[in-house]
Amino acid sequence: xxxxxxxxxxxxxxxxxxxxxxxxxxxxxxxxxxxxxxxxxxxxxxxxxxxxxxxxxxxxxxxxxxxxxxxxxxxxxxxxxxxxxxxxxxxxxxxxxxxxxxxxxxxxxxxxxxxxxxxxxxxxxxxxxxxxxxxxxxxxxxxxxxxxxxxxxxxxxxxxxxxxxxxxxxxxxxxxxxxxxxxxxxxxxxxxxxxxxxxxxxxxxxxxxxxxxxxxxxxxxxxxxxxxxxxxxxxxxxxxxxxxxxxxxxxxxxxxxxxxxxxxxxxx
Numbered sequence: 001x002x003x004x005x006x007x008x009x010x011x012x013x014x015x016x017x018x019x020x021x022x023x024x025x026x027x028x029x030x031x032x033x034x035x036x037x038x039x040x041x042x043x044x045x046x047x048x049x050x051x052x053x054x055x056x057x058x059x060x061x062x063x064x065x066x067x068x069x070x071x072x073x074x075x076x077x078x079x080x081x082x083x084x085x086x087x088x089x090x091x092x093x094x095x096x097x098x099x100x101x102x103x104x105x106x107x108x109x110x111x112x113x114x115x116x117x118x119x120x121x122x123x124x125x126x127x128x129x130x131x132x133x134x135x136x137x138x139x140x141x142x143x144x145x146x147x148x149x150x151x152x153x154x155x156x157x158x159x160x161x162x163x164x165x166x167x168x169x170x171x172x173x174x175x176x177x178x179x180x181x182x183x184x185x186x187x188x189x190x191x192x193x194x195x196x197x198x199x200x201x202x203x204x205x206x207x208x209x210x211x212x213x214x215x216x217x218x219x220x221x222x223x224x225x226x227x228x229x230x231x232x233x234x235x236x237x238x239x240x241x242x243x244x245x246x247x248x249x250x251x252x253x254x255x256x257x258x259x260x261x262x263x264x265x266x267x268x
Contacts, residue, residue, distance in 0.1 A: 021247035023090075027240060028060040039084030040244055043220070047077035056095040056172050056240040064223075064237040069230040072107065077237075078114070078225040082121075083244075086217035089180040089191075092116065093249040094223075097238035100170035105229050106136040112145070114225030118179045120211055121220040126152050128181055128211030128218050132194055132202070134163060136229055141165040144201055146192050148209040151185065155209065158192065160202035172240075173197050176249050181217060185210045 024040035028050045033042040051063035064077035083090075105111065112133045120127030126149040134142035144163035148155050173196055180191035190207035193200065210216055224237060243249060 022243060022245050024242075024244040026242050027058050028055075028062055029058045031060060033062075033079075038244075041082050041084065043080030043082045043222075045079050048079040048224075051238070053236075054097060054238045056097070056238075058240075061095075061097070061238040061240040062223075062242075064239065066227055066231050066235040066237075068233045068235070071105075071230075071232075072109070073230045075227040075230045075235075076225070077227075079223045079239075081221045081223065081242075081244075083219045083221065086120075086219050087246075088217055089246070090118075090178075090218075091245045091247070091249040092118075092175075092177040092179075092221065092242070093245070094175055094242040095172050095240040096175050097172050097240075098164060098168050098170070099235055099237060101233050102164065102169050102235060103140040103232065104134060104136045104142045104164070105140070105232065106138055107229055109228070111136045111229040113142070113227040113229055114222075115144070116177055116221065116223055117225060118177075118218050118221045120215055120218050123220070123222075126211065127215040128209070130179060130192060130209060131225075132177065132192075137162065137165075139165075141168075144194065146202060146204060148190075148192070148207065150208045150210055152212055158202075158204050158207070160194070160204075163196070163201055178248070179218070182208065182210045185213070185216075 023038035026035040032050055047065045049063055050060050052060050055061040062079060066075040066077050069075055112135045115132040115134050117131035119129040129149045131147050133145055133147055135145055137143050142164040144160040146158040176195040178193040182190040188206050188208040190209045192204040192207055194202040
């Protein structure tokens with residue numbers, strides 16, 4: 001099935017204007033992570049690689065492999081994206097396959113898992129830093145929440161409600177994320193928004209999350225990431241058709257296609 005992301009303004013503007021709003025896109029058809037566009041390029045990978053095993057469109061996608069681990073242990077798969085310059089507002093869009101065997105287990109310690117992080121590099125020294133994370137719902141599914149820093153200290157967690165349940169498993173889903181930094185240290189006007197399949201799942205506006213003087217911007221992001229819950233079984237996510245834009249993204253919001261009848265979970 002073909003896939004096309006378009007900025008909202010393209011509905012009323014010329015094609016050239018719409019294309020100018022897309023800073024970076026990658027459908028992984030080159031077979032590697034060598035794409036560079038608009039100053040944006042891929043950074044380092046941890047248990048993430050291009051695979052011909054399962055794609056939303058074309059022949060390839062980016063596979064994130066979480067190994068099965070014992071109870072109380074963590075899993076890790078992550079792909080970094082270097083934005084190349086300081087930004088104050090961007091939209092990220094991509095197709096994400098949630099595996100059929102996905103089960104978000106609860107732990108006695110932290111059980112939240114990273115979904116997407118957007119921050120001023122280095123990530124360990126904020127600066128501006130936000131991330132959407134998934135928390136166990138007690139039934140194998142996940143709720144969505146947002147973590148943020150304000151003046152370099154972690155602020156209150158923002159809860160968005162249910163995000164993944166059994167009906168989402170073994171299917172592709174369209175994800176759109178919008179992040180805007182606050183205009184000043186005294187202004188609570190930051191924005192954190194997320195859509196899944198055209199439905200807005202998180203709408204946090206008026207958010208205090210100032211990065212600090214000279215640090216109130218972001219220049220790097222990472223996709224998925226550390227899973228504090230760990231997974232009982234080898235669990236493989238696939239990501240396709242990533243787009244980074246400086247204007248609002250709107251994709252076709254028709255139902256995602258059904259997954260293939262059989263998908264080999266070994267990454268190729």
